[in-house]
Ligand SMILES: Nc1ncnc2c1ncn2[C@@H]1O[C@H](COP(=O)(O)OP(=O)(O)OP(=O)(O)O)[C@@H](O)[C@H]1O
């Protein structure tokens with residue numbers, strides 16, 4: 001299936017994105033997976049292809065731009081990752097809650113078909129497909145009730161189509177961890193629980209609104225919406241699952257897309273390693289993280305990387321213009337054109 005849609009405008013070529021494709025593709029930025037597979041008892045080997053059930057339908061509104069929010073505990077490397085990915089210079093200092101207002105930038109998605117078409121037709125202007133990236137303030141336990149920076153972050157996440165969930169797997173005594181020690185599995189649990197709890201709250205409000213209209217007002221058209229919300233409650237509260245793992249009819253999906261629930265969004269897990277661990281392709285948390293993701297979010301992508309190393313490399317190779325590949329010892333970096341400058345949205 002041709003996923004990149006080509007638009008010919010009077011002034012030249014314009015590319016727009018298919019979200020599912022872009023989600024998978026953008027992270028070509030990083031080196032290939034170094035995760036140990038389950039079957040080989042945790043030893044490092046190329047992942048074997050398993051015949052498993054495919055993921056369910058992607059929830060979310062159809063559109064021509066894709067926005068990914070970077071989510072995680074404070075001080076885990078979200079802004080560092082954002083800066084590297086989008087060649088921005090958002091503050092990324094060593095203290096929790098360094099980021100308060102979200103930073104936004106866009107990054108051109110590398111595509112050889114786009115390069116070929118530009119080269120071949122030489123149009124007066126070429127507009128690549130962009131991924132929009134939002135660096136969001138760190139979340140802590142109880143954030144849904146206003147702990148840490150409170151609830152403001154939630155509207156930032158709900159405005160995104162997908163989530164980059166960053167977890168810290170690097171040890172560094174000088175970098176404060178809000179939970180006191182490094183334990184990415186616990187951290188994954190904290191963040192996913194917060195998102196689920198917040199969805200529970202939004203659901204309550206939505207149900208109260210619907211109840212007024214559907215039951216008291218007697219508007220029969222609204223009944224299916226209420227039925228869908230009851231199903232959402234079962235998934236969230238009884239099954240304790242994220243909304244995207246429920247079984248939804250096309251009617252349900254329409255209702256879900258109206259409410260922009262946080263746990264309906266697809267997640268890519270980014271494991272931030274130390275430079276040393278990334279180079280030697282080893283870290284004691286990787287297999288535990290994979291186990292957690294496999295049990296909670298079976299089709300999700302996990303990408304180990306080192307924000308520190310990427311940042312160093314970004315500085316080193318900043319001079320180069322177009323998309324390019326560089327080798328640094330045993331590491332290959334894919335670098336591509338960044339976007340149109342950083343914006344910070346004040347609340
Ligand atoms: N892989 C790594 N190895 C060592 N240090 C790192 C790594 N990644 C990030 N850091 C350091 O961790 C500190 C916090 O990084 P950063 O500001 O990006 O975190 P953050 O998640 O955006 O925090 P906040 O939520 O407070 O905004 C910085 O000093 C950064 O240099």
Ligand SMILES: [Mg+2]
Pocket residue numbers: 078079080091092098099135
């Ligand atoms: Mg930050």
